[in-house]
Amino acid sequence: MKKTLFDKVWDKHVVDSIPDGPQILYIDKHLIHEVTSPQAFNELEKREIPIFRPQQIIATADHNTPTVDQHLPIKDELSRNQLEQLTKNCSKNNIELYGLGHKNNGIVHVIAPELGITQPGMTMVCGDSHTSTHGAFGTIAFGIGTSQVAQVFASQCLLLTKPKSMRISVNGNLSKGVTPKDVVLYIISKLGTDAGTGHFIEFAGDVFENMSMEGRMTVCNMSIEMGARGGMIAPDQTTYNYVQNREFAPKGIDFENKVKEWKLLKSDIDAVFDTEYQFDASDIAPMITYGTNPGMGIKITDSIPEEDNESFEKSLAYMGFQKGESLINKEINYVFIGSCTNSRIEDFRIAAEYINGKQKAKNINAWLVPGSHKVANQIKEEGLDKIFTKAGFELRQPGCSACLAMNDDKIPEGEYCVSTSNRNFEGRQGQGAKTLLASPLVAAATAVEGKIIDITKHLN
Ligand SMILES: CC(C)[C@H](C(=O)O)[C@@H](O)C(=O)O
Ligand code: SF4
Numbered sequence: 001m002k003k004t005l006f007d008k009v010w011d012k013h014v015v016d017s018i019p020d021g022p023q024i025l026y027i028d029k030h031l032i033h034e035v036t037s038p039q040a041f042n043e044l045e046k047r048e049i050p051i052f053r054p055q056q057i058i059a060t061a062d063h064n065t066p067t068v069d070q071h072l073p074i075k076d077e078l079s080r081n082q083l084e085q086l087t088k089n090c091s092k093n094n095i096e097l098y099g100l101g102h103k104n105n106g107i108v109h110v111i112a113p114e115l116g117i118t119q120p121g122m123t124m125v126c127g128d129s130h131t132s133t134h135g136a137f138g139t140i141a142f143g144i145g146t147s148q149v150a151q152v153f154a155s156q157c158l159l160l161t162k163p164k165s166m167r168i169s170v171n172g173n174l175s176k177g178v179t180p181k182d183v184v185l186y187i188i189s190k191l192g193t194d195a196g197t198g199h200f201i202e203f204a205g206d207v208f209e210n211m212s213m214e215g216r217m218t219v220c221n222m223s224i225e226m227g228a229r230g231g232m233i234a235p236d237q238t239t240y241n242y243v244q245n246r247e248f249a250p251k252g253i254d255f256e257n258k259v260k261e262w263k264l265l266k267s268d269i270d271a272v273f274d275t276e277y278q279f280d281a282s283d284i285a286p287m288i289t290y291g292t293n294p295g296m297g298i299k300i301t302d303s304i305p306e307e308d309n310e311s312f313e314k315s316l317a318y319m320g321f322q323k324g325e326s327l328i329n330k331e332i333n334y335v336f337i338g339s340c341t342n343s344r345i346e347d348f349r350i351a352a353e354y355i356n357g358k359q360k361a362k363n364i365n366a367w368l369v370p371g372s373h374k375v376a377n378q379i380k381e382e383g384l385d386k387i388f389t390k391a392g393f394e395l396r397q398p399g400c401s402a403c404l405a406m407n408d409d410k411i412p413e414g415e416y417c418v419s420t421s422n423r424n425f426e427g428r429q430g431q432g433a434k435t436l437l438a439s440p441l442v443a444a445a446t447a448v449e450g451k452i453i454d455i456t457k458h459l460n
Contacts, residue, residue, distance in 0.1 A: 002268040004165050005234050006200050009140045010418050011267065013123045015157055022161045028122040030057045030152050031108050031403065032095070034064055034086040035406070036127030040149035041089040051093045053156045058117060059090050059097040062107045063406045067369055067396035070100055079407060106372025106398045109133040109340035114218065114374050120235035120262040123239035125152060130340050130422065132224045135232035137239055138265045140200070142230040153181060163229045164198050164274040167267070169205035172281030177456050180215030180440035181209060181342060184222040184252065185287035189297035191277065196228025199275060202267060203233050207281050213242040214346040221341045222422050225294040234266040262293030286455050289424050290435040291315040296424075300442065301328065301454050318426055319434050327452045332436070334417035335366040335447040336429070339403035342420035346379045351444040352384040360392035361450025367409065369401040370394050393447065405430045406437025418446040 003011070015024040036231065037059070044051065051057070064079035069349035074080040083100060090097035098104040101301060104111055108131050112118045118134045124141040125131060127149040134141035144158070151158055168170070201223050206214060216233050223231025240259050243249045250258050285299040292315040304316070306323040316323065335345070337351055348368065360366050368388055370376040376398055379385050388395050402409040403421040405428070413418040413432030420443050421428075445455045 004167075004267040004271045004272040004273065005138060005202055005232060005265055006140065006165055007271075009121050009138070010162060012121070022159050023124060024157050025160050026157055027125050027152050028056065029112070029117060029124045030156070031112055031124065031126035032057060032059045032129075032149065032151075033108050033126070034061050034082040036088065036146050036149060037280070038082070038085050039146045040153055041093070041126070043150045044153050045148075049154045051095070051153050053095045056156060057095045057153075058112065059086060059095050059099075060108050060111055061086055061097075061099050062398075063400045063404070065100050065105075065399040066407050067367075067399050067401050069399045069401075074100075074254055076408065080260075096186040103373055106137050106374065107340045107343065107400055109217070109221065109342060110371030110375065113137065113213070113242075114246065114344075114372060116243055116249030119243060119249065119258070120239055120263050125158065125173055129224050132228070132230040133217050133221040133340055135223065135230050136213060138232055138235035138334065138365070139261070140230065140232065142200075154456055163200045164200045166196060166199040166228065166275040166277070167205050167273040168201055168277045168279070168330065170203070170207040170279045170281055170284075170406075171205040172207070174207060174281050174284060175456075177286050177441060177459050178284050179286075179439040180211055180218040181286055182287045184219045185289065185294070185297045185437060186284045187277075187279065188222065188226050188288065188295045190279070191226055191295075193225060193293050193295040194227040196223065196226035197377070199228050201228045201231040202273070203231055204267070205322060209236065211238075212346060213238060213342045217344070222294065225422055233379065235262045266395070282456050286439065286442055286451065288418070288442060289435075290319060290321055290327060292318055292424055292426050294424060294437060298327075299364070300438075301326075301456075302454065326428065327436075328454055330416070330452045331363065332416045332418050332446050332451060333363050333365060334411050334415050334445050335364055336369070336402045336411075336417055336421065337421040337440050337443050338367065338369030338371070338401050339419075340371060340400075341420035341422040343369060344376060345375050345382075347420065347440040348379050349373070349382070350386055351440045352387045354444040355391045355393070355448060356387050358391055358448045360447050363450045364447045366393040366447040367396055367402060367411070369396045370398045372398050391448075398405055402429050404428060405433075411435070418443050418452070
């Protein structure tokens, strides 16, 4: 039978199958962070079960970490306790921890790829929905619940039912100013937030083949916002080049042998998918969301659609928008460039290129939060920090930050924030805060103008 990329990786990891039932899947890498690991550690301790393979687990602190004065003790008690707990749990169980201040610290989905921990053909899990990010490498990567975190701790395996397959192809050339974030926001706006339910997605076609690894990560990161278990992209030369020479990547002849294996990781030409969608790259434009789920997105120059249903109206009421209204010229006071969707070096390069020589608008509070220390260092090495500071932007220290406001980085009640993160749920960035999801380019332009503009008219 012809196999999909997903089938190939999945089948290689099946340890055992229950006839007509679920399968036991081996997990190569288990990532953990401070929010979803404590209960799992407690459960194992209570049942006196040791951690089976601690060397396959990597821990980082990201959700609760402050983004200023990281060298000082954490003021917030809950956050401090959570980080202390993670440190204790990791040292007790011999788990590698990249805690606050460590050179490898950062958002879990940013650090694993940049350290070469994420590699094609692996199975990876984390108690975090955006684990789908790692699918950009042709990896089966997905978020798990806390009881499953305990399952993986105890056995390095998971009991799973194989999901259905979906392929989303986008072919053609993207127009100027259209970034990977726009591609994924466009797809979700077309298909809705539950189109992916029960499926694992493969993204295929020219647009993804021509995309950088950072861009592919942005797309796979948001695949779960369509309700899918995860998303993946077949590895190719772009992938091998990215992985090569990273800290934990195989070296020399081992790397060459791995590449030979990775070259087999693509869907067979005649592989059949349960669901298929196709889009034309030329239909995609810079996007922005106007509502309270990531599917409520429009081309930045379009008007808010006119839908007559209660949840749509409730969502617009929360956002303070009207049906049929254009968002162009809406005054915005907050801009956040960060999160595991868009906090990699390319995102900051795009922003810096636009901002260079310009000044942030007076009404704007602009927070730039790198996804990791490595990204933060690169920003400095490339001199982007000077562009940002000169323009009045605030460059903070790495972490999840205002993406979900579990630390002090909260958008005040009632304020609009153009954000490069992945979720615009009610109160996501702070109680009563109103989030508009967009690309780093649109976010940078909003910060310079103090309002939403048609970015395509402002590109050289
Ligand atoms: C805290 C964590 C469990 C959560 C997730 O699973 O995604 C967070 O990362 C988020 O983005 O909402
Ligand atoms: S950056 Fe946001 S989406 Fe990503 S892991 Fe952190 S809280 Fe979740």
